[in-house]
Amino acid sequence: MIPGRSPRHPSFRRSFLFALQGFRTALRQERNIKVMLAGGAFAVAMGLILRIDAVSWAIVLVCCGMVIAAELLNTAIETVVDLVSPEFHPLAGQAKDIAAAASWVLSLTAAVVGVIVYASALIRLLAG
Numbered sequence: 001m002i003p004g005r006s007p008r009h010p011s012f013r014r015s016f017l018f019a020l021q022g023f024r025t026a027l028r029q030e031r032n033i034k035v036m037l038a039g040g041a042f043a044v045a046m047g048l049i050l051r052i053d054a055v056s057w058a059i060v061l062v063c064c065g066m067v068i069a070a071e072l073l074n075t076a077i078e079t080v081v082d083l084v085s086p087e088f089h090p091l092a093g094q095a096k097d098i099a100a101a102a103s104w105v106l107s108l109t110a111a112v113v114g115v116i117v118y119a120s121a122l123i124r125l126l127a128g
């Protein structure tokens with residue numbers, strides 16, 4: 001909460017609108033978010049083509065959501081770092097690099113999970 005502002009929390013609807021605004025801002029500013037959304041669309045298309053089962057859908061969708069959420073958090077951390085340290089500082093660089101590493105760890109994990117899910121679905125499809 002911003003100091004000095006009304007202590008009342010925004011309504012659920014207003015909070016959701018703020019979140020939507022944040023999503024739009026991140027989408028406009030960060031190329032990586034667009035790449036990850038495209039990756040999510042690709043994952044859904046692969047799931048439809050390979051007719052994966054319900055559990056696999058759940059795994060794929062959780063992975064997509066986690067990767068996009070991690071990239072949004074990475075963008076938020078970058079924004080705060082730029083706010084508090086607009087000039088060069090090794091710790092500012094470290095914070096950005098570590099936040100980016102968190103996003104990449106999740107992306108790589110999701111990619112490995114995707115290969116496992118789709119490869120087993122393809123094998124099942126080919127086996128009839």
Ligand SMILES: Nc1ncnc2c1ncn2[C@@H]1O[C@H](COP(=O)(O)OP(=O)(O)OP(=O)(O)O)[C@@H](O)[C@H]1O
Binds near residue numbers: 092
């Ligand atoms: N204030 C700073 N002090 C020191 N190093 C910085 C600072 N800002 C950025 N860096 C270094 O430069 C790198 C690139 O930062 P920059 O903010 O330009 O791009 P980014 O927002 O991290 O990348 P992207 O937008 O592609 O996710 C960082 O990962 C960090 O290593």
